[in-house]
Amino acid sequence: MTTAITIALLIVLLVIGLPVAFSLLLSAAIGLLLIGGPNLVLGILQTTPGTAVSSYELITIPMFILMAEFMIVSRVADEMFELIGRWVRRLPGGLAIATAISGAAFGAVSGSSTAAAATLSASSVPTMIKHGYDARFASGVVAISGTLAMLIPPSIALILYGLLSGESIAVLLIAGIVPGLLVLTVIILTVFTLIWLRPSWAPKVEDKFSKESHSVAALLFLLLFLIVTGAIYLGIATPTEASAIGAFGALLIAVGRGNTNFGMLTQAVYRALRTTAMIGAIIIGAQVFGYFLTITQIPNLIISQIGGLDFPSWVILIGIIFIYLVLGMFLDQIAILILTVPIMLPLIVYLGYDPVWFGVLIVVLAEIGLVTPPVGINAFVVSRYTNVPLEDVFIGVIPHILAHFLVVLLLVFFPALVLWLPNTM
Numbered sequence: 352m353t354t355a356i357t358i359a360l361l362i363v364l365l366v367i368g369l370p371v372a373f374s375l376l377l378s379a380a381i382g383l384l385l386i387g388g389p390n391l392v393l394g395i396l397q398t399t400p401g402t403a404v405s406s407y408e409l410i411t412i413p414m415f416i417l418m419a420e421f422m423i424v425s426r427v428a429d430e431m432f433e434l435i436g437r438w439v440r441r442l443p444g445g446l447a448i449a450t451a452i453s454g455a456a457f458g459a460v461s462g463s464s465t466a467a468a469a470t471l472s473a474s475s476v477p478t479m480i481k482h483g484y485d486a487r488f489a490s491g492v493v494a495i496s497g498t499l500a501m502l503i504p505p506s507i508a509l510i511l512y513g514l515l516s517g518e519s520i521a522v523l524l525i526a527g528i529v530p531g532l533l534v535l536t537v538i539i540l541t542v543f544t545l546i547w548l549r550p551s552w553a554p555k556v557e558d559k560f561s562k563e564s565h566s567v568a569a570l571l572f573l574l575l576f577l578i579v580t581g582a583i584y585l586g587i588a589t590p591t592e593a594s595a596i597g598a599f600g601a602l603l604i605a606v607g608r609g610n611t612n613f614g615m616l617t618q619a620v621y622r623a624l625r626t627t628a629m630i631g632a633i634i635i636g637a638q639v640f641g642y643f644l645t646i647t648q649i650p651n652l653i654i655s656q657i658g659g660l661d662f663p664s665w666v667i668l669i670g671i672i673f674i675y676l677v678l679g680m681f682l683d684q685i686a687i688l689i690l691t692v693p694i695m696l697p698l699i700v701y702l703g704y705d706p707v708w709f710g711v712l713i714v715v716l717a718e719i720g721l722v723t724p725p726v727g728i729n730a731f732v733v734s735r736y737t738n739v740p741l742e743d744v745f746i747g748v749i750p751h752i753l754a755h756f757l758v759v760l761l762l763v764f765f766p767a768l769v770l771w772l773p774n775t776m
Contacts, residue, residue: 491747679720
């Protein structure tokens with residue numbers, strides 16, 4: 352009864368809009384109070400905040416966020432879109448393809464899908480609409496391309512999964528590369544298909560791009576990505592060390608290019624601190640809620656009840672995938688990871704699936720949730736930054752949602768797509 356009350360309270364708090372961290376903390380505190388009284392609650396609250404955020408690997412999150420903020424203020428992302436647009440302008444839907452590739456490129460230095468969607472919205476949607484692209488088509492491409500940041504290193508979502516599951520963050524980050532490239536390929540193929548069906552959505556673009564060379568921006572971006580990801584893959588640096596190198600490298604790029612000032616850098620640091628504080632609060636709330644789950648033995652109960660069913664493991668996996676798809680329609684993706692990983696991961700391991708593979712799979716499912724109504728955070732971001740009506744953004748992204756299901760099927764039937772590259776480390 353206590354378990355049902357606590358989980359119901361958590362759902363209610365999330366639905367009414369209370370921040371995830373406070374929803375977790377309040378519901379867990381009440382559940383623990385009902386189980387063990389005030390002494391249990393106070394004992395856990397006295398020690399949990401310190402232990403929850405004392406992990407050395409947790410430094411990875413603020414460093415990668417700071418790296419992204421410095422790259423944003425240096426305007427390298429805008430120049431990358433311009434450069435990629437010049438490369439692919441002669442292809443059908445060249446600007447849309449440039450947007451997808453830019454989403455992957457920006458994801459390689461940000462790790463945040465909302466930051467990627469905001470940046471792409473400001474730079475690519477106005478350009479596509481100016482060249483006669485259909486607004487729904489353009490905004491849909493931007494919304495889905497922003498989700499690539501969840502997979503391609505440095506992925507904040509995969510880092511959080513690593514902290515929650517105990518899996519190697521380095522392995523998880525490398526495991527996201529091939530699926531990320533697969534998602535990028537599917538987005539581009541979807542663009543080609545839509546243009547083949549509706550050529551008027553993406554008129555041919557004349558060479559009206561700036562003749563200014565952006566090769567330096569591309570070189571700096573590529574160099575930073577190779578240093579950070581290569582150091583992790585080769586074992587030269589841990590993810591924490593690589594993130595610090597990346598943040599420092601991005602700072603040098605921002606200062607060296609001469610298009611930033613002290614105020615812009617200060618604002619970048621402030622935004623990184625604010626985002627880090629939010630994630631840290633969620634981790635503290637999740638740790639307290641984790642104590643409640645441990646005491647009530649909910650994961651063990653789920654394993655005994657569901658794992659004991661007379662169904663093949665793939666049938667149970669389909670049910671789990673369906674649950675994630677439904678949750679993605681209503682909850683923030685970080686909230687989904689925090690709430691479900693402690694419960695679902697023991698069941699996944701019991702069923703014989705690889706936890707690294709599962710981490711990448713649920714991040715892909717979270718990508719779908721980022722653009723699925725009614726919540727669809729990326730769709731809201733694109734609508735806000737471009738003034739395209741929200742319903743038009745959702746309509747524009749529907750073909751990409753359907754195409755994403757193909758990626759899910761490929762990852763389910765071919766786990767090597769996830770596990771091959773990390774196995775070579």
